[in-house]
Each structure stands twice: as structure tokens, then as C-alpha cells.
Amino acid sequence: MGKTKSNESFLSRFKKRHRKKGRKPQKNQKSLSRIIFPALLALMLVPVFVLAVASYTQTTYLLRERIEEQQQQITRNVVNSIANAGTGAESSLNRMINDGRLVHFNQNEDNSSVQIDIMDRFTYSLSGNQYFADVYFGAASGDIVGTKAGINDADYNPHEQPWYKGALDAKGEIHWSEPTKDPITNEVTVTASKLLVSQREDQGVMALDIDLDALTRELQDAEIARTGSLMIVSDDGVVQMAQKPELIGTNISDSDLFQGTDGESGYVKDKVVNNGEHGIYYETIGDMGLTVYGMVMEDEMHTEQRTLLLQSLFIGVVWTLIALFVAWVLSKAILSMTASFQNAFAQAQAGDLTVRLTAKELFRSPIEGVNKWRKQKFSKNAEETEEKQLDPTGHELHQIALSFNHTMQTFHDTVGGISERSEALLEHTATMADSSLQTTRATEEVTETIAGVAQATNTQTQDTEETAEKMSQLSDSVDEIEANGQQMGVYADSTIVANGENAEAIQEVNENWQRTIQTLQELKGEIQVVDADIQNIEHILQVIKGISSQTNLLALNASIEAARAGDAGRGFAVVASEIRKLAEKSAQSSKDIDDIIRGIQHKSASMVQTLEKTDEESDVQTAKINDALESSGKVSTEVEKLVDSILAVTRSSVLIRERKDEVMAALENISASAQENAASTEEVSANAEEIMATMEEFQSSIDEMKRVAEELEESVNQFNLKETEAEEELPAESTEESLAVTGNIQ
Amino acid sequence: MEQQIVFRIKQQRFAVPISAADKINQLENVTQMPDVSEYVMGVMDVEGRVLPVIDLPNRLFNDVLENAGEAQVLIVNWKTSRIGLAVDEVMAVQSFDAEQVDQESDKVSVIDDSASPVSAFIRTEDGIVLALDINQLFEEKGDLELQALLEPEREAAAVSGDHEQ
Numbered sequence: 001m002g003k004t005k006s007n008e009s010f011l012s013r014f015k016k017r018h019r020k021k022g023r024k025p026q027k028n029q030k031s032l033s034r035i036i037f038p039a040l041l042a043l044m045l046v047p048v049f050v051l052a053v054a055s056y057t058q059t060t061y062l063l064r065e066r067i068e069e070q071q072q073q074i075t076r077n078v079v080n081s082i083a084n085a086g087t088g089a090e091s092s093l094n095r096m097i098n099d100g101r102l103v104h105f106n107q108n109e110d111n112s113s114v115q116i117d118i119m120d121r122f123t124y125s126l127s128g129n130q131y132f133a134d135v136y137f138g139a140a141s142g143d144i145v146g147t148k149a150g151i152n153d154a155d156y157n158p159h160e161q162p163w164y165k166g167a168l169d170a171k172g173e174i175h176w177s178e179p180t181k182d183p184i185t186n187e188v189t190v191t192a193s194k195l196l197v198s199q200r201e202d203q204g205v206m207a208l209d210i211d212l213d214a215l216t217r218e219l220q221d222a223e224i225a226r227t228g229s230l231m232i233v234s235d236d237g238v239v240q241m242a243q244k245p246e247l248i249g250t251n252i253s254d255s256d257l258f259q260g261t262d263g264e265s266g267y268v269k270d271k272v273v274n275n276g277e278h279g280i281y282y283e284t285i286g287d288m289g290l291t292v293y294g295m296v297m298e299d300e301m302h303t304e305q306r307t308l309l310l311q312s313l314f315i316g317v318v319w320t321l322i323a324l325f326v327a328w329v330l331s332k333a334i335l336s337m338t339a340s341f342q343n344a345f346a347q348a349q350a351g352d353l354t355v356r357l358t359a360k361e362l363f364r365s366p367i368e369g370v371n372k373w374r375k376q377k378f379s380k381n382a383e384e385t386e387e388k389q390l391d392p393t394g395h396e397l398h399q400i401a402l403s404f405n406h407t408m409q410t411f412h413d414t415v416g417g418i419s420e421r422s423e424a425l426l427e428h429t430a431t432m433a434d435s436s437l438q439t440t441r442a443t444e445e446v447t448e449t450i451a452g453v454a455q456a457t458n459t460q461t462q463d464t465e466e467t468a469e470k471m472s473q474l475s476d477s478v479d480e481i482e483a484n485g486q487q488m489g490v491y492a493d494s495t496i497v498a499n500g501e502n503a504e505a506i507q508e509v510n511e512n513w514q515r516t517i518q519t520l521q522e523l524k525g526e527i528q529v530v531d532a533d534i535q536n537i538e539h540i541l542q543v544i545k546g547i548s549s550q551t552n553l554l555a556l557n558a559s560i561e562a563a564r565a566g567d568a569g570r571g572f573a574v575v576a577s578e579i580r581k582l583a584e585k586s587a588q589s590s591k592d593i594d595d596i597i598r599g600i601q602h603k604s605a606s607m608v609q610t611l612e613k614t615d616e617e618s619d620v621q622t623a624k625i626n627d628a629l630e631s632s633g634k635v636s637t638e639v640e641k642l643v644d645s646i647l648a649v650t651r652s653s654v655l656i657r658e659r660k661d662e663v664m665a666a667l668e669n670i671s672a673s674a675q676e677n678a679a680s681t682e683e684v685s686a687n688a689e690e691i692m693a694t695m696e697e698f699q700s701s702i703d704e705m706k707r708v709a710e711e712l713e714e715s716v717n718q719f720n721l722k723e724t725e726a727e728e729e730l731p732a733e734s735t736e737e738s739l740a741v742t743g744n745i746q
Numbered sequence: 747m748e749q750q751i752v753f754r755i756k757q758q759r760f761a762v763p764i765s766a767a768d769k770i771n772q773l774e775n776v777t778q779m780p781d782v783s784e785y786v787m788g789v790m791d792v793e794g795r796v797l798p799v800i801d802l803p804n805r806l807f808n809d810v811l812e813n814a815g816e817a818q819v820l821i822v823n824w825k826t827s828r829i830g831l832a833v834d835e836v837m838a839v840q841s842f843d844a845e846q847v848d849q850e851s852d853k854v855s856v857i858d859d860s861a862s863p864v865s866a867f868i869r870t871e872d873g874i875v876l877a878l879d880i881n882q883l884f885e886e887k888g889d890l891e892l893q894a895l896l897e898p899e900r901e902a903a904a905v906s907g908d909h910e911q
Contacts, residue, residue, distance in 0.1 A: 559839040563764040
């Protein structure tokens with residue numbers, strides 16, 4: 001069924017295609033242009049776009065990094081400066097603290113000269129470093145000397161000052177104070193102070209002010225990128241110095257900026273400052289308790305970003321335009337190529353198998369100008385214009401067109417071949433129809449036969465069952481036989497006994513009988529004697545009878561003569577009649593005697609007969625008695641044989657039982673076989689039915705095939721084959737595909 | 747009615763007039779004759795004369811004599827001569843009343859249109875006695891046959907001058 005279906009569907013599809021005379025592009029027909037155009041476009045645009053985005057991103061990233069680095073660098077510079085200042089301060093401090101004059105200052109009340117010396121020293125050291133603001137020394141005695149303004153005021157007590165106390169606490173280490181704003185000078189300074197101990201006594205504290213403002217100026221000069229600024233914050237969160245003046249003095253201890261600082265240096269993000277756009281670099285100057293922040297504003301990169309964006313945009317637009325144009329041109333070109341192929345194929349579909357592609361057809365630019373130019377260019381070879389050959393060594397399109405032409409040729413030849421073959425097919429289908437018919441008939445016969453076999457098998461099964469039953473019965477019978485046999489055995493025994501008794505009895509009888517015979521023989525002898533006597537009487541009687549009869553006769557004759565004599569003889573007649581009467585009486589008497597004698601003779605004869613009979617019978621009897629004896633002997637023998645037979649029967653019955661079991665098994669086998677047979681015959685029957693069904697299908701398939709062959713022929717005839725030219729062509733790639741597209745149906 | 751000689755064949759009794767009878771003998775010494783009718787037993791010598799002997803049972807009933815050894819021959823007058831009729835037994839000389847007699851002269855033999863040898867029926871206590879007419883015993887052919895047998899005898903009789911009936 002499946003094959004038929006697929007054949008059908010194939011044919012119907014084929015037909016459907018065939019019937020459409022030419023394929024006009026449907027309204028909803030998809031076109032490659034939808035794919036090519038966007039594809040090319042995408043192909044050209046996407047990389048550029050990607051590139052632009054990537055570059056933008058990358059640049060942004062690099063810029064950011066650079067900014068941060070710059071932050072770091074500048075900040076670090078500042079920090080270094082500060083640190084250097086700090087280090088310088090420390091070393092100065094350490095150097096200066098070793099000046100003995102300080103001790104002297106402390107210990108001596110009158111120390112104006114020392115004081116001047118010290119001042120010179122201080123001034124000198126100040127000049128060495130721009131950051132140093134003041135140097136001064138607060139003696140333990142309470143005096144103070146230094147460059148710092150206001151230290152000589154009466155209300156300025158050095159011992160009260162944090163730099164002094166701190167130094168004391170530091171016990172010889174350098175103490176750094178918080179940045180403080182000098183009330184007098186308004187300068188923000190950080191003081192490094194150190195305790196001077198000499199001769200195991202606190203002599204005083206040496207202090208050095210570092211001018212944070214100077215640092216601030218430096219700071220101010222520092223430029224981080226475009227929008228960057230620096231900030232120096234003390235440990236308590238107060239902004240000591242900043243390039244943005246408004247920040248100075250504010251406390252930012254709550255800000256992310258301040259709280260995010262963790263460690264000596266690093267980056268921290270702060271939303272307030274720059275919206276978290278850029279990481280803010282910080283570095284702490286631990287000694288001084290300062291943290292320097294280098295930050296940039298969020299719009300730091302905006303300029304660059306904008307520039308980049310504009311550039312990209314510009315390039316993008318331009319490139320898109322270019323891409324559109326190129327894509328359009330290319331897609332059109334491709335479509336024209338495909339169109340020409342489509343065209344050729346459509347013509348082929350319409351049935352024109354003589355269609356062939358030419359080089360001219362291959363490529364039509366969407367731009368008419370190009371076409372005209374090409375025409376112009378190629379029109380130099382005017383003769384060939386109409387029939388531009390496809391170059392066998394040409395590019396892929398040529399190859400495709402060549403293949404197409406070749407294919408068409410092949411198809412053309414094939415269809416021609418099909419036409420021939422479809423005829424042959426028709427013949428074959430006829431033959432097949434016959435064959436299938438025969439097969440069907442044969443199968444019907446088989447079915448009948450199988451039905452018969454099934455029947456027979458059925459019968460066989462029935463017979464088997466019957467046989468089984470009979471075997472069962474046989475078994476029962478055998479059992480009976482056995483039982484009977486045993487019974488017979490018992491009887492046989494009693495028979496033997498009886499027989500023995502019998503034999504004895506017969507023997508007795510025999511003896512009696514012999515005696516009887518003896519007696520009879522004697523009797524017979526006597527009778528014979530009597531018989532002889534009677535014979536004598538008989539003789540005599542015969543004589544008398546003769547006489548009487550003769551007398552009678554005479555009397556009669558006498559009567560006759562008397563009658564003849566008439567009257568004279570009447571008396572004689574009477575006498576004669578009397579004589580006759582006498583004769584009659586005599587005759588009668590003799591007759592009576594005769595009768596008696598007869599009777600006696602009869603009796604004696606019968607007696608003799610009887611005796612003879614008895615004799616015979618006695619012989620018979622004797623024989624019979626002998627027979628009886630023999631018989632009883634035989635009986636004995638026979639009974640023994642019988643007993644043997646009974647035993648044999650018993651054995652046989654056992655055997656029979658065994659055989660019966662075997663037979664039963666065999667019967668079961670037969671039954672099973674019969675069932676198998678039945679199943680097989682059913683299978684065969686089913687198979688035959690299947691075959692029949694299959695044959696029917698086959699038959700219908702053949703009919704279908706016939707129909708198909710006819711349709712095929714019909715279909716083939718719809719093709720346009722140019723027979724003569726087709727035969728001239730040779731099917732090879734190098735062939736001159738010189739057939740132009742002719743007779744287009746479309 | 748004149749006295750009759752009564753004889754029997756088997757159990758059937760017959761009667762012939764005593765005047766017709768000549769003699770009674772035992773059936774013996776019968777000489778067989780060739781080419782004769784079946785009922786002709788042969789010939790026998792009676793007092794120097796050769797007489798044909800008729801097997802009466804055969805002639806009348808197609809039967810046979812009871813006992814050829816004890817059969818008797820009744821010699822009777824026939825035509826101008828005598829013949830012997832072999833019978834089983836000559837029983838008696840008897841006379842019957844006229845009442846007992848049924849004449850048969852009118853009855854004709856059923857078979858062959860000739861006259862029946864039975865001339866009358868005599869009713870007795872012991873049954874019916876058939877009165878035979880000897881001259882009607884045989885057909886013409888039979889008569890001739892017997893006569894042929896008797897020819898030489900008749901000549902002899904003519905010669906010797908015996909008395910006639």
C-alpha cells in the first residue's frame with residue numbers, strides 16, 4: 001500500500017507540476033532578495049558596527065585607565081612631595097635637635113645670643129625647604145624660640161600646645177600633629193615635634209611646622225586630566241587642602257570616599273564626587289595622618305566620548321549608505337542570475353526540454369547602463385552576440401549553466417527513453433496482470449487445499465481424540481482382562497482340582513462300563529440263538545402260508561369251475577367256498593403267527609439291533625470314555641497352558657499398558673502436531689488469504705501501474721522534444737551547447 | 747347280478763363276472779416281450795397256451811404291483827381268446843345286490859373319448875368296487891397289439907379245437 005501511495009503521490013506531484021504551464025512568481029512568493037539584501041547589508045554593517053562599538057568601549061576603558069593612572073601619578077607626586085616634606089622635616093628635626101645650643105637655651109635664662117644663633121639656624125634650615133614653615137623650640141623651662149609667629153606672645157604657653165604634649169607622649173619619637181590652622185597667620189600647618197632629652201632630662205621639644213599651604217599650592221598646580229582635583233584629608237575627615245576651595249575645611253568623614261579608604265593606597269568609588277564614574281585614587285601619609293585623594297569628575301571623558309561617538313556615527317552612516325548600495329546591486333545581480341536560471345527551469349518545467357542557457361543570459365546587471373555597456377562591448381563580435389557560448393573553463397556560473405544544459409539534455413534523452421519504456425511497461429503490466437491472476441487462482445486452489453488439509457487435520461484431531469478415548473477404554477479393558485485373568489487363574493486352579501477328581505470318576509465309570517459290555521455281549525449271544533430258532537419257525541410258517549395261499553387259489557379256481565358248471569356245480573361251489581374259508585382262516589392264522597413271529601423277530605432283531613447299537617454305542621462309549629480321560633488329561637495340560645497364558649496375558653497387559661502410555665504420548669504428539677498442523681494450516685490459510693489480499697492489492701497496483709504507464713506516456717508526450725537535434729548532440733561536458741531557448745511555452 | 751370275482755389292485759377292489767374268468771394263477775414265469783406297450787408285462791404259458799399278461803395297475807393307474815412275487819394272474823376271456831390280468835390279489839367270489847350297482851354305461855372317459863373300462867360302481871360296506879369291462883380295457887391300438895400277440899395262439903387254438911366263450 002505504501003508503495004502505491006508514494007507512487008501516487010509522486011505522480012500526482014509530477015502531474016501538478018506538469019500542468020502548470022509556466023511558473024509566474026506568486027504574489028506571496030518568497031524571494032532571495034529578502035535574504036540576500038539584508039544578508040549583505042548585515043555582512044557589511046555588522047562588522048563595522050561591532051568594530052565601532054568595540055573601539056568605543058576599548059577607548060573608553062583605556063582612557064579611564066589612563067585617567068586613573070594619572071590620578072595615581074599626580075596624587076602620588078603630591079604624596080611624595082608631602083612625604084618628602086615630612087621626611088625632610090623629620091631629618092631636619094633630628095638634625096636640629098642635636099644642637100647643643102638648645103640645651104643651653106633651655107638651661108640658661110639668659111640666652112639671647114644662643115637664641116640668636118638658634119634662630120639663625122632655624123632660619124637657615126627653613127630656607128632649605130619650601131615647605132618648612134616654622135621651626136621652633138619649646139624648652140622645658142618654658143621658653144620658646146623659633147620662627148613661628150606668636151610663640152613669643154605672653155599667652156602662648158608652649159607646654160600647653162599639642163605639639164609639645166604630643167612630643168612628650170611620644171617620648172623621643174617624632175610626633176606629628178593634626179593639621180591645624182594657625183589663628184594668627186591662618187596658615188594650615190602640620191607640626192612635627194620631638195622631645196629633646198639630654199643628661200636624662202627633658203630639655204624641651206623641637207618642633208617644625210610644615211606649611212600645608214605650600215603643599216596646597218603645589219597641589220593646586222597639579223593637574224589631573226581635565227577635571228581632576230586633589231584633596232588632602234586628615235584622619236578625622238576634615239579636608240585640609242583641596243583644589244576646590246569650597247571643600248576646604250569640610251568634614252567628609254561620612255562620605256563613601258573617606259570610609260572607603262582602606263589601607264595605604266588604592267581606589268575608592270564615591271557617588272557624590274563623580275557619580276562613581278571613576279575610581280578615586282587615595283594614598284595615605286600615615287605619619288602625618290593625611291590622606292591624599294586624586295579624583296576626576298564624571299564628565300572627565302565626555303569630550304573624548306562625544307568625539308568618538310560622532311566619528312562612529314559619521315562613519316556608520318556613510319558606511320551604511322555604501323553598504324545599502326552595494327547590497328542592492330549585488331542582490332539584484334544575484335537575483336538576475338537566479339532569474340535567468342529560474343526562467344530556464346520554468347521553461348523546462350512547462351515541458352520544453354530543449355531550453356538551454358547561454359552566456360548572455362547568465363548575468364544581467366540591474367543597472368541598465370552596465371548592460372548597455374556590455375552589449376556595446378560585446379557587439380564587436382556581432383556574429384556571436386546572439387549565441388554567446390558558455391565557456392567550459394568559465395567561472396562557477398558558467399559551470400552551473402553548463403550543468404543545467406547538460407542536465408536538460410540528459411533529461412530530454414531520458415524522457416525520450418521513458419516514452420519508449422512506458423510502452424514496454426504497459427506490455428509488462430499486461431503480463432503481470434496475467435501472472436497475478438494466475439497466482440490468485442493458484443492461491444485460491446491452495447486455500448481450498450489448505451481448507452481440505454485443515455478439514456483433514458480436524459478429522460485427524462477428532463480421530464486422535466477418539467483414539468485416545470479408545471486407548472483409555474483399552475486401558476480399562478486391559479485392567480478388566482487382568483482382573484479377569486486373575487479370576488481365571490483362580491478358576492483354573494479349581495478346574496485342575498475338579499479335573500483330577502473327574503479323571504478318577506471316569507476311571508471308575510470305565511471299569512463299570514467294561515463289565516456292562518461283557519454282559520451285553522453274553523446277551524447278544526443268547527439272542528442270536530433265539531433268532532436262529534425263530535428263523536426255523538419262520539420257514540415252517542412260510543410253508544404253511546404257501547399251502548394256504550395255494551389252497552385259496554385252488555378254491556377260487558374251483559369256484560370258477562363251479563360257476564362254469566352251472567347248477568351241477570353248485571354243491572361244489574359251496575364246498576369250494578368252504579375250502580376257501582378254511583384256507584382263509586389258515587391264512588389268517590398263519591398271518592397271525594406270522595405277525596407274532598414278525599413281532600418276535602422284530603423284537604429280537606431290534607434287540608440285536610439294540611445290542612449292536614449298544615455295541616456300537618459301547619465302542620463309542622468306550623471311545624468317549626477314553627476321550628474323556630484324554631480330555632481330562634488335555635484339560636489338565638490345557639489348564640496349565642491356560643495358567644501360562646493368563647500369566648502371559650498379565651504380562652501383556654502390563655506391556656499393553658506401557659504401550660498404551662506410549663501410544664497416548666504419541667497421540668498427544670499427533671494431537672499437538674495436528675494442532676500445529678491446524679495452526680500451520682491456519683497460518684497457511686491466513687497466509688493464503690494474505691497472499692490473496694496482497695494479490696488483490698497487487699492487482700490493483702498493476703492496474704494502477706498500467707494507469708500510471710499510460711499517464712506516463714501521456715505526460716511524456718506533453719514534453720517538447722526536438723528529436724532531430726537531440727540526436728545530433730553528444731552528452732558530454734565539452735559539447736557545444738548550441739541550442740538556444742526555443743519554443744518557450746511561457 | 748351274477749357272481750363276480752373280486753380282486754384288488756392296491757386297496758382298490760375290482761370285479762369281473764365269474765363267467766368272464768377262467769382261472770387264477772400265481773404270477774410266475776412271465777416271458778418279457780420286446781416292443782410292446784408298457785402295460786404288457788409279457789407272455790406266460792397257461793396249460794400249453796401262451797397268453798399275454800397285462801399289468802393291470804399299470805394299465806389302469808400307471809401304477810405298479812405291490813409284490814411281483816405274490817401277485818396273481820386272473821386269466822379272463824377276451825375277445826375270442828384269453829388274456830392274463832396281473833393283480834395284487836384275487837380276493838373272493840362274491841355276489842352283489844342290484845341296489846348296490848351304479849351303471850356306468852353312459853359315462854365317457856374324460857381323456858380320450860374312448861369308453862371307460864369301468865362299467866359300473868358297486869357300493870359295499872368296505873367301499874366302492876369297480877366293475878370292469880374287459881373288452882373296454884384297451885384302445886383299438888392296444889387291441890390290435892394283443893391280437894397280434896395272440897395270432898399264433900389263435901391258430902393253434904383253432905387247430906386244437908378248444909371251447910370258446
